[in-house]
Structures are given as structure tokens and as C-alpha cells.
Amino acid sequence: MNPRHDVDPHEGQGTAHEPTPTIWPVGFAVGIACIFVGLIISKIVLVVGVVLTAIFGFLWIRDATRPFRGEEAPAEPEPSRALPPGTPAARTSGPDPGQGEIVRFPRSKFLEATTLGLGGLIGVIVTAPVLGFTVLPPFIKQGHPKIDVGAIEDFPENKFVIATYLLKPEDGEVSRRTAYIRNNGFLDESPSFTILSNRCVHLGCPVQVNGLPLDDEAKTEKTAGDNVVTRIPTAAAAGFGCPCHGGQYDTEGNRTAGPPVRALDRYQFEIVDGRLLLGQTFSVSDVDGTGAEAKIHTYRLAGPGQHVDGPEGWLYPVQPPR
Numbered sequence: 001m002n003p004r005h006d007v008d009p010h011e012g013q014g015t016a017h018e019p020t021p022t023i024w025p026v027g028f029a030v031g032i033a034c035i036f037v038g039l040i041i042s043k044i045v046l047v048v049g050v051v052l053t054a055i056f057g058f059l060w061i062r063d064a065t066r067p068f069r070g071e072e073a074p075a076e077p078e079p080s081r082a083l084p085p086g087t088p089a090a091r092t093s094g095p096d097p098g099q100g101e102i103v104r105f106p107r108s109k110f111l112e113a114t115t116l117g118l119g120g121l122i123g124v125i126v127t128a129p130v131l132g133f134t135v136l137p138p139f140i141k142q143g144h145p146k147i148d149v150g151a152i153e154d155f156p157e158n159k160f161v162i163a164t165y166l167l168k169p170e171d172g173e174v175s176r177r178t179a180y181i182r183n184n185g186f187l188d189e190s191p192s193f194t195i196l197s198n199r200c201v202h203l204g205c206p207v208q209v210n211g212l213p214l215d216d217e218a219k220t221e222k223t224a225g226d227n228v229v230t231r232i233p234t235a236a237a238a239g240f241g242c243p244c245h246g247g248q249y250d251t252e253g254n255r256t257a258g259p260p261v262r263a264l265d266r267y268q269f270e271i272v273d274g275r276l277l278l279g280q281t282f283s284v285s286d287v288d289g290t291g292a293e294a295k296i297h298t299y300r301l302a303g304p305g306q307h308v309d310g311p312e313g314w315l316y317p318v319q320p321p322r
């Protein structure tokens with residue numbers, strides 16, 4: 001018998017069993033695309049993208065690592081090849097290793113895994129710092145510490161006081177902020193304050209009091225945490241105005257004219273040992289009523305120009321915390 005006829009002439013030319021193509025990479029790519037689109041338009045799309053990426057990524061990795069885990073990859077059915085008449089049946093795979101034989105890990109698999117592993121590692125080393133520096137900063141060290149702006153007697157009832165304070169005393173004057181504070185008296189035996197941010201909700205310019213600041217009665221005080229707080233009482237304020245594009249607000253912070261898209265942001269507050277502490281800021285769509293009885297429609301703090309309610313509110317991208 002001619003020994004050449006015992007060997008499949010196609011062996012070693014790519015006819016060995018190949019893993020079945022899967023849709024996992026496609027699903028993974030769709031998930032990544034949803035994440036990027038969701039970051040811009042909607043949290044729901046973002047969550048769907050994360051779920052798709054996790055599921056398809058897991059399935060893809062599970063399939064790709066089958067050979068390394070000693071599992072047989074599902075194989076495509078091999079197309080039948082017609083052999084010339086009289087040719088002995090060809091051998092399509094090698095013999096099973098006999099007892100005591102060493103089963104060697106193929107060099108090609110080792111090189112493939114090493115190349116993929118090193119490539120992935122280099123990719124992570126190159127992209128992680130870039131991603132970290134571009135994405136993380138808006139998400140860390142945000143928020144508003146509690147700021148002591150004075151004793152509650154320093155705020156006469158039904159008059160706005162312009163209070164300026166240092167958001168971060170360690171950063172100095174560059175961190176100085178302004179709040180408009182009105183003591184509304186008591187509501188059910190609890191002190192009530194209206195505390196408005198001076199940040200215009202059109203594009204962020206500093207809003208001014210439409211009234212006379214009584215500079216002669218200004219007081220500066222060092223409060224907790226080495227903060228330097230200045231309080232300037234005002235004569236009867238008729239609302240607030242923005243010098244940049246003419247936005248106008250009433251004494252509750254409601255927009256009355258111009259391009260702003262909602263009411264002025266407000267501060268949370270608490271009274272501790274008779275002192276007024278400012279807390280986090282939050283956004284407001286509008287306010288019904290006035291003073292202690294006002295009904296305030298509150299939202300998570302939004303950026304200038306950002307709608308917080310209605311259909312326009314759904315169109316804004318996911319925002320980092322402020």
C-alpha cells in the first residue's frame with residue numbers, strides 16, 4: 001500500500017475544526033455603543049448598554065477561553081469532501097493519545113494567548129490614565145460642606161441679607177460664594193429661611209439684588225472652619241436681576257422675565273446651637289406661595305440653562321454630581 005494515501009492531503013491547511021462563529025462580539029459592540037449614546041441622551045439607554053455589555057462580554061469570554069479550560073469548542077460541521085474512487089478513507093484527526101503519552105499544549109495556542117494578553121495589558125496601561133483624568137474629576141470631591149453663616153439673630157425677619165462665604169477656606173478668596181438669605185420667621189415653631197443662590201440659571205452670571213445694599217451695616221465675622229463670612233443687609237428687595245442678559249426673578253426666585261429656564265437654585269439649611277448652617281444646593285422649577293408657606297418644587301442640582309421638568313428636562317445628558 002502506498003503510505004502517501006494514509007494522509008489527508010488537506011491536513012495542516014486550515015481544515016481542522018474551527019469554532020463556530022458567534023454573535024457575542026456583535027452584542028458586545030452594540031452594548032458599548034448604547035453606553036456611549038446613553039451617556040449623552042438617557043440613563044435608561046446607559047443601563048441597557050451596561051447590561052448588554054456585561055452579558056455579551058461574559059459569553060464571549062466564556063467561549064474564547066474554552067480551549068484553555070480544556071473544554072471542546074462547538075465545531076462547525078465540516079463540509080464533506082469527495083474522494084477519488086478507490087482512495088482509502090482519509091484520517092481527519094490525529095489518534096487519541098495513548099495511555100502514558102504526554103498531551104502537549106500547542107505552541108500556537110500559547111503564542112496566541114500571550115499576544116492577546118500582552119496586547120490587552122498594554123491597552124489598559126495606555127487608556128486607563130487618560131480615561132481616569134478625563135472622566136473622574138467631575139465625580140470626585142463635589143458637593144457643598146456645611147457653612148456657618150452666623151447666628152439667626154443676624155438675619156432680620158422678612159429682609160434679604162447678602163451673605164458671602166468661602167466655599168473652601170483653604171483655597172482663599174477664589175472660592176468665595178454668595179447667598180441671599182431671608183428670615184421668614186417661624187413655621188410650626190421651626191425657624192424658616194429662604195436661601196437663594198446668586199448663580200443665574202440662564203448661563204451662570206452672578207444675579208444681583210434689585211434693591212439697595214446697606215453697606216454701612218455690613219458685618220464680617222470669622223466662623224467655624226476659619227471661614228470669613230460677610231453679611232450685608234438690604235433695603236426692601238424687589239427681586240433679583242441678572243446683568244448679563246436681563247434675566248429677572250421675583251423674591252421667591254421665580255423667573256419673571258428674560259432667558260432663564262427655571263427658578264433660582266436654593267440652599268438646604270439647618271440651625272445648630274442658634275446658628276444658621278448652609279448645606280447642599282438644589283434646583284427648583286418654580287415656587288407657589290411665599291415665605292414660610294411657600295410650596296417649593298425641588299430637583300437635584302442642575303446646571304445653568306438646564307430644564308428640570310417637562311419634556312426638555314428629558315433631553316439633557318447624564319450630569320456629574322455638583
Ligand code: FES
Nearest residue numbers: 200202242245247
Ligand atoms: S446669564 Fe443671567 S440672563 Fe443670561
